Amino acid sequence: MGNVNASGPQTLRKGLTVLSLLKQVAPEGMGATEVARQTDIDRVTVQRLFLALESGGWVRRDDEGRRYYMGSDGQQLIRSLGSVPGGPPVPLVLAALPAMRRLARQLGDAVFLVARDGRESVCIHREVGDYPLQILATHVGKRYPLGVGSAGMALLAALPERDAQQVIKDNASRLDEYGGITVELIDRLRRNTQQRGYSIMQNYAVRGALGIGCAMTDNAGAPVMSISVSAITDRMSIKRQGEVARLLRHELNSLRRTFFCE
Template sequence: MNNTPELTPDTESAAGPRTLRRGLQVLNTLREHGPAGLSVTALARATGLQRPTIYRLLAALIDSGLVGNVGHSKLFVAKLDAPPAPPASQDPRIEPTLPAMRRLAQATGDAVFLVVHDGHESISLWREIGPYPVQILATYAGKRQPLGVGSGGMALLAALPDPEVERIIECNSSELELYGGMTAREMRRLVENTRMRGYSVVGNHAVRGALGVGCALLDRRGKPLLAISVTAITERMPAQRQREIAGLIRTELSGLVLK
């Protein structure tokens, strides 16, 4: 049984313009601020919108080419003011993973993400959207967040040595509560669970109402190279499906040849 609420014609007619107005509000706020850029927190303060709403609107604006990042920072600018940045497709890890991600998106129906590790953060390099009508677009190309708050980042974090895991958690501890009330203690528990399962399961932290499953690709020394995750609404992710999706991701990762 699908418990996802359906939009009626009346709610659609109300939701569409409201979302458009909010998107334009975010875009205009960025344009008014100029090339220095604004963080999600600053945007929420300036517009009165909640952070999850800001993230969703930014994802759509970035996909439309209207908003960009200031370099590799957490600041966002209206595209006309943004400094030119090389496209994410220049990253050599994207091209060999694209066929695998597209197969996973079709097989699961859900959104698939390519995530890599950079210091104490994860970076989303790419996403593929599946055919299921309700998609959780938890992140977008270029988005950075504390390593481990998403399922792809958690798969990467859990593959690191214990001292590095602890250093990263401590480094990010002041930011974790911004992600659905995540704590350092919870992060450590998720690392242990990921190692026991062999894949990560992270729900309701980076995006409320979402649950993601992620697996990391390791090199011969056991160092994580990248992770692929699948995210869907929680109702679509019972434990059995989590295991099935993890199996699909592992199969695709086992066939990857990076340049």
């Protein structure tokens, strides 16, 4: 969330409090003094949060610079998270966004944040890289049967065996809509993902594309969310697949240490 002079979940929760308050009062907006009074967050911290949220596109200010309003990115985030009631905590998602931007900048390809909703995967956010040809395999709010797409496969592979088998069974009738994927193929890819530690999905949901996905689990081992990168197949050599997976895991491990300390 920018250069706020505090870090970790506490600051992120304060940022979420500010966003939620702005959502309630839209379109009137609020100033720092009003927000401080209603949230019991001191005014200096509110101003720092406003600056960080503004730099990330979550809020915008009026021409005089005194009142702040919910930005389009903030509205989209609230909507997308609201579509997944059991999804990852909002502070965790907010913390993941700078990580996704770093990945998109480093790799040049599109990066996706995905959560599980029952037997489906749901895209929560995406960042676009600067490579001329982007594979936008999904968009915010888009749902797939869990296991279709690299992010969904990473989540499926992180489930307990019985749960994963039930999801595959429940989705069996839908799989052939996605490049002729079969139950047997999904299960084989799931086991490969478990052995490898990250998913590789090629030419199934999106032709000519290859995706790499990694999941984050909580202290109980349950999948919380996943991040994936998609690119044209020619950009995903075996060597680069491993490098992408390493970068994904590094970012997810950093987030996990902050939010799921033992």
